[in-house]
Amino acid sequence: MFDSELDKDTGAMRRRRFLVVAASAFGGAMLWSLRKPHTLEASANAPAETPKDVTVVQFSDDGKKLKTVHVPKIVKTEDEWKKQLSPNAFDITRHADTEFAYSGQYWNLHDKGLYRCICCDNALFSSETKFDSGTGWPSFWEPIAKENVTEITDKSLGMSRTAVSCTLCDAHLGHVFDDGPKPTGLRYCMNSASLKFIKA
Numbered sequence: 001m002f003d004s005e006l007d008k009d010t011g012a013m014r015r016r017r018f019l020v021v022a023a024s025a026f027g028g029a030m031l032w033s034l035r036k037p038h039t040l041e042a043s044a045n046a047p048a049e050t051p052k053d054v055t056v057v058q059f060s061d062d063g064k065k066l067k068t069v070h071v072p073k074i075v076k077t078e079d080e081w082k083k084q085l086s087p088n089a090f091d092i093t094r095h096a097d098t099e100f101a102y103s104g105q106y107w108n109l110h111d112k113g114l115y116r117c118i119c120c121d122n123a124l125f126s127s128e129t130k131f132d133s134g135t136g137w138p139s140f141w142e143p144i145a146k147e148n149v150t151e152i153t154d155k156s157l158g159m160s161r162t163a164v165s166c167t168l169c170d171a172h173l174g175h176v177f178d179d180g181p182k183p184t185g186l187r188y189c190m191n192s193a194s195l196k197f198i199k200a
């Protein structure tokens with residue numbers, strides 16, 4: 001009698017425990033499904049469906065042009081970017097911050113090589129087009145492929161400037177100005193923290 005009562009209790013407890021586990025799993029799934037579209041919307045300013053395709057040109061580490069590809073844009077949550085990047089690189093690439101002049105690691109670098117996106121490795125600039133701008137930021141007169149960077153009007157800080165971002169992952173890289181050297185007359189003024197240098 002006593003034993004069978006105990007069995008009943010244990011059975012009930014087991015059932016309750018199962019319900020609790022099932023409910024929290026369901027809750028977790030609900031949270032995830034609510035959270036994902038929200039962060040997508042916040043980061044890409046686009047509908048929550050699959051990320052749109054973009055066209056970029058791939059390069060080998062020694063700077064050779066490989067092929068033009070049509071691939072889905074890289075979309076990650078704020079938390080995922082935060083885990084992957086240094087706090088400085090996160091603020092600059094994901095929230096369009098700017099590093100202090102002369103503070104970055106590449107403004108005075110003259111080595112031959114390739115500059116990739118710190119977030120997604122997309123090839124961005126070649127040392128062949130780097131020049132001393134005297135600004136304290138790494139400066140280039142041309143991106144390695146026009147497809148690989150995206151330029152948009154930036155009206156922040158009471159100025160109208162052209163912001164430059166990575167086409168593949170939307171990382172903010174810097175700005176482009178029309179006071180650069182020949183042959184383009186452009187000055188891509190980049191943040192070192194947005195870049196990853198691959199020595200040739």
Ligand SMILES: [Zn+2]
Nearest residue numbers: 117120166169
């Ligand atoms: Zn990128």
